[in-house]
Amino acid sequence: MTQAATRTWTELKPQRKASVPEGLWLRCPGCGQMIYRKQMEANLHVCPECQHHFRIGATERVRQLADPGSFEAMFTGLTPTDPLKFRDLKSYKDRLLAEQIKSGASDAAVAGTCFVKGRAAMLCVLDLSFMMGSMGSVVGETVTRSIEAATQRSLPLIIVSGSGGARMQESGLSLMQMAKTSAALGRHDDAGGLFISVLTDPTTGGVTASFAMLGDVIVAEPKALIGFAGPRVIQQTIRQELPEGFQRSEYLLKAGMVDRVAARAELRSELARVIDYAGK
Amino acid sequence: MTIHLVSMSFFQLDFEKPVLELDRKIESLESLLSRRSADANRPAAANGLLATLNPTVEVPPFAADQAESLDLDESDGAALTDPAAIRARIASLRAEREAKLAQVYTSLSPWNTVRVARVPKRPQTRDYIDMMCKDFCELHGDRRYGDDPAMVVGFARIGSIKVLVVGHHKGRTTQEKIACHFGCAHPEGYRKALAKMKLAEKFGLPIVTFVDTPGAYPGLGAEARGQAEAIAVNLREMSRLRTPIVSIVIGEGGSGGALGIAVADRVAMLEHAWYSVISPEGCAAILWKTANEQTNSAAADALKLTARDNLKLKIIDELIPEPLGGAHRDPKKTAAAIERWVLDRLHELKGINPATLPQQRYERFRRLGSFTEAVA
Ligand SMILES: [Zn+2]
Numbered sequence: 001m002t003q004a005a006t007r008t009w010t011e012l013k014p015q016r017k018a019s020v021p022e023g024l025w026l027r028c029p030g031c032g033q034m035i036y037r038k039q040m041e042a043n044l045h046v047c048p049e050c051q052h053h054f055r056i057g058a059t060e061r062v063r064q065l066a067d068p069g070s071f072e073a074m075f076t077g078l079t080p081t082d083p084l085k086f087r088d089l090k091s092y093k094d095r096l097l098a099e100q101i102k103s104g105a106s107d108a109a110v111a112g113t114c115f116v117k118g119r120a121a122m123l124c125v126l127d128l129s130f131m132m133g134s135m136g137s138v139v140g141e142t143v144t145r146s147i148e149a150a151t152q153r154s155l156p157l158i159i160v161s162g163s164g165g166a167r168m169q170e171s172g173l174s175l176m177q178m179a180k181t182s183a184a185l186g187r188h189d190d191a192g193g194l195f196i197s198v199l200t201d202p203t204t205g206g207v208t209a210s211f212a213m214l215g216d217v218i219v220a221e222p223k224a225l226i227g228f229a230g231p232r233v234i235q236q237t238i239r240q241e242l243p244e245g246f247q248r249s250e251y252l253l254k255a256g257m258v259d260r261v262a263a264r265a266e267l268r269s270e271l272a273r274v275i276d277y278a279g280k
Numbered sequence: 281m282t283i284h285l286v287s288m289s290f291f292q293l294d295f296e297k298p299v300l301e302l303d304r305k306i307e308s309l310e311s312l313l314s315r316r317s318a319d320a321n322r323p324a325a326a327n328g329l330l331a332t333l334n335p336t337v338e339v340p341p342f343a344a345d346q347a348e349s350l351d352l353d354e355s356d357g358a359a360l361t362d363p364a365a366i367r368a369r370i371a372s373l374r375a376e377r378e379a380k381l382a383q384v385y386t387s388l389s390p391w392n393t394v395r396v397a398r399v400p401k402r403p404q405t406r407d408y409i410d411m412m413c414k415d416f417c418e419l420h421g422d423r424r425y426g427d428d429p430a431m432v433v434g435f436a437r438i439g440s441i442k443v444l445v446v447g448h449h450k451g452r453t454t455q456e457k458i459a460c461h462f463g464c465a466h467p468e469g470y471r472k473a474l475a476k477m478k479l480a481e482k483f484g485l486p487i488v489t490f491v492d493t494p495g496a497y498p499g500l501g502a503e504a505r506g507q508a509e510a511i512a513v514n515l516r517e518m519s520r521l522r523t524p525i526v527s528i529v530i531g532e533g534g535s536g537g538a539l540g541i542a543v544a545d546r547v548a549m550l551e552h553a554w555y556s557v558i559s560p561e562g563c564a565a566i567l568w569k570t571a572n573e574q575t576n577s578a579a580a581d582a583l584k585l586t587a588r589d590n591l592k593l594k595i596i597d598e599l600i601p602e603p604l605g606g607a608h609r610d611p612k613k614t615a616a617a618i619e620r621w622v623l624d625r626l627h628e629l630k631g632i633n634p635a636t637l638p639q640q641r642y643e644r645f646r647r648l649g650s651f652t653e654a655v656a
């Protein structure tokens with residue numbers, strides 16, 4: 001135990017993760033059809049009818065990308081504090097505790113080493129189910145340490161982003177995580193390290209405007225919302241309807257902002273292939 | 281009439297009202313005094329205040345207000361016939377005004393600080409360039425798409441030091457404001473800034489940046505051309521430029537759009553500037569579900585966005601005090617204070633081997649954040 005005491009969430013072990021509402025069947029937001037939950041889950045959380053990619057948490061993402069049993073978690077002792085004593089309608093402290101109990105995680109990032117189809121890699125995943133995957137000090141520190149570890153060990157780095165952006169409740173300190181993570185990527189780049197950035201629905205704000213858009217290769221999941229400003233903010237600024245598909249992966253591909261759009265089923269092969277071409 | 285318009289726009293800052301009322305009293309007493317000396321030989325002048333301010337005589341259009349504000353103080357009625365007494369009264373009002381202004385500005389709430397940072401008369405990047413720099417040689421365009429007027433870049437001399445200046449610009453006239461999108465830069469602005477900063481590195485010039493933006497522009501074109509990528513690349517590249525960088529938040533330090541030119545070796549804020557991850561209005565709209573005067577104020581408090589708060593959090597290294605009543609009341613004095621800070625910091629950074637600057641800059645940002653860590 002270093003520094004301050006750990007928080008009570010570790011004792012209050014949550015029972016289960018609650019990402020998709022429970023039930024045997026659910027309606028797919030993509031095609032509107034009733035689909036069998038187990039079938040959807042077995043299909044990497046993708047609708048078997050229309051290929052709608054459901055949002056998934058970090059644990060499921062790691063399970064999908066890492067070779068079975070190969071993931072070794074790192075930096076798991078990091079816990080957020082409330083440096084600004086932030087309070088809106090609810091205090092940040094209470095919000096954190098509620099999120100920690102609900103998710104069983106201390107914050108919105110998971111990191112560790114693993115193998116992807118036999119290729120060693122450093123993997124870091126943001127977790128949308130924890131405060132919309134927002135980046136405060138702990139997420140920024142986890143991402144930065146992952147980058148530094150990848151540089152030191154000459155490992156290819158994979159970061160899977162899904163985030164509403166910088167976390168307001170840590171204000172300026174969240175903003176500084178953008179500089180911190182980007183600067184670490186500068187050093188990774190100087191050392192000749194590979195960084196593959198995977199963008200999932202949604203990736204916006206301060207996460208997009210820092211490490212997420214700095215991949216040597218950027219791969220986006222189909223139809224993911226990716227942008228700097230959120231669609232609502234843009235709409236309020238320009239006071240007109242946004243074009244169909246605006247800020248979605250396929251649009252970004254056309255605009256020249258991402259390298260590839262890859263379905264979830266192809267993602268492991270995509271990563272392995274890029275590592276083969278560009279990894280050390 | 282112009283005086284009248286100025287006082288109207290000043291009323292955007294309602295907390296300055298007591299000061300402005302004193303200003304008006306002083307102004308009207310001064311005009312009364314000059315009329316007294318001019319009319320010294322005319323008998324009508326002795327008939328008291330209201331006769332003097334009678335609209336049939338030449339008076340400014342806001343004479344009625346003047347009469348009212350002067351009437352407030354009954355003792356003035358009799359005393360005001362004597363120029364010496366008027367002068368004494370003006371002097372005491374001036375002292376009262378200074379005290380009031382000091383009181384208001386030393387106890388600004390965070391939300392009122394944001395409002396001061398946005399006062400239209402507050403000096404902007406181009407004003408500081410005019411006041412601080414000699415031989416400014418502006419460099420336009422990103423060589424990719426266009427030239428964003430919301431980002432001003434160029435070679436200049438500050439004191440005897442040759443530098444590259446970079447800054448957000450909001451615009452002073454309505455036309456300029458629209459062209460500058462009120463200080464919200466597009467990707468081409470960030471790319472222009474970076475391209476020229478790389479020139480500075482190549483030619484061994486230190487970089488001085490002025491931060492003053494509500495945020496990067498949130499629009500269709502900005503998104504299509506990669507606003508996020510442009511800012512991200514600036515963060516990465518600025519962190520490894522082998523030349524000294526100093527940044528000053530002169531007004532608004534709105535989120536990633538501000539940071540996009542503020543990854544520096546030394547960062548300062550003017551006393552009444554703000555710097556935060558989001559504007560109070562944006563924060564209020566999301567976390568309080570509605571943005572109004574009350575929630576904006578609550579959000580401004582919560583965000584810890586003032587210079588003092590940012591200094592405490594070590595996000596900035598120094599606070600540059602503003603003249604009494606804010607930078608807009610004495611732009612020259614503000615510019616002189618910034619110039620002194622810039623020259624001191626550049627002098628200090630000159631002693632460091634440029635090749636080791638990125639390492640120190642990295643460590644500066646690497647330290648920032650707050651968390652606890654349990655040993656697994
Ligand atoms: Zn479907």
